[in-house]
Amino acid sequence: MKSILSFDVDQTLNIAKTPITSEIAHLLTSLLRAGFKICPISGQKFDQFLIQIVNPLLENGASPEIFKNLHLFVAQGTQYYRYEAPENSSEGYSEAFWKKVYDFPLTSAQVKEITSALEQSARELGFWEEDKLKPGDEIIENRLSQVTFSALGQTASTEEKYKWDPDCKKRAKIVEKAKLLAPDFEFEIGGTTSINAFVPGMNKVFGMEHLMKELSVEKSDILYFGDMTQPGGNDYPVVEMGIDTITVRSHEDTAYALRGILGVSGNL
DSSP states (O other): OOEEEEEOEEEEEESSOOOOOOHHHHHHHHHHTTOHHHHHHHHHHHHHHHHIIIIIHHHOOOOGGGGGBEEEEEEEGTEEEEEEETOOOOOOOEEEEGGEEEEOOOHHHHHHHHHHHHHHHHHHHHHHHHHHHTOOOEEEEOSOOEEEEETTOOOSSHHHHHHOOOSSSHHHHHHHHHHOOOOOSSSEEEEEEEEEEESOOOOOOHHHHHHHHTTOOOOOGGGEEOOOOSBTTTTTHHHHOEEEEESSSSSSHHHHHHHHHHHTTOOO
């Protein structure tokens, strides 16, 4: 039986950029209570992990005591947060108890070079759609240890995002051009409209290797869930590592598999 369940987030645990459903929240809560270590790993920022995963868990009855088994690997695992409430704390849940264990940020010069390459590539290809952004939103976001291109911004509707690049061909063209402009960095397709850019090696391989180090586990202890496991997808590096992986196409697929795990472990 696996002891570590690791997940991509968008399209694996939820509909892109939305909180996890009550069903997923209840399943994850049952797994956390049963002693499984739950380890989401995604290109998103820490606050999105709170909005999309942690807050819905609390809203669906999870107690903060079980968060000792919840490990957040942010920005593809180049940042790691764990919940460390003081012993005998009577304060209940607090965001302040999330401790950043490590962080590997880009320099300002690296952020500038990546940002320039992504914007120039998208503009030249006709894929820079700033006019579609909602007020206050942005196409390119500095996530500290990576830079992320989101073609329609963060707050576009799910329907709009699904329609923009369902076969990943637009983003593949942007990646091809951006690599020529900024050859010292890696560009990886993820989510529904996103491209993640980072220093070579700082992808999910980096995150999973640090997961194993921080939790003192081996590859054989981990089961990974992701929707972009094809070559070029941001989950593919995990497959290449030889970690057991379940490819899903939606959070419904993930829920089905988790019910099976709980059933086998006797915790359903």
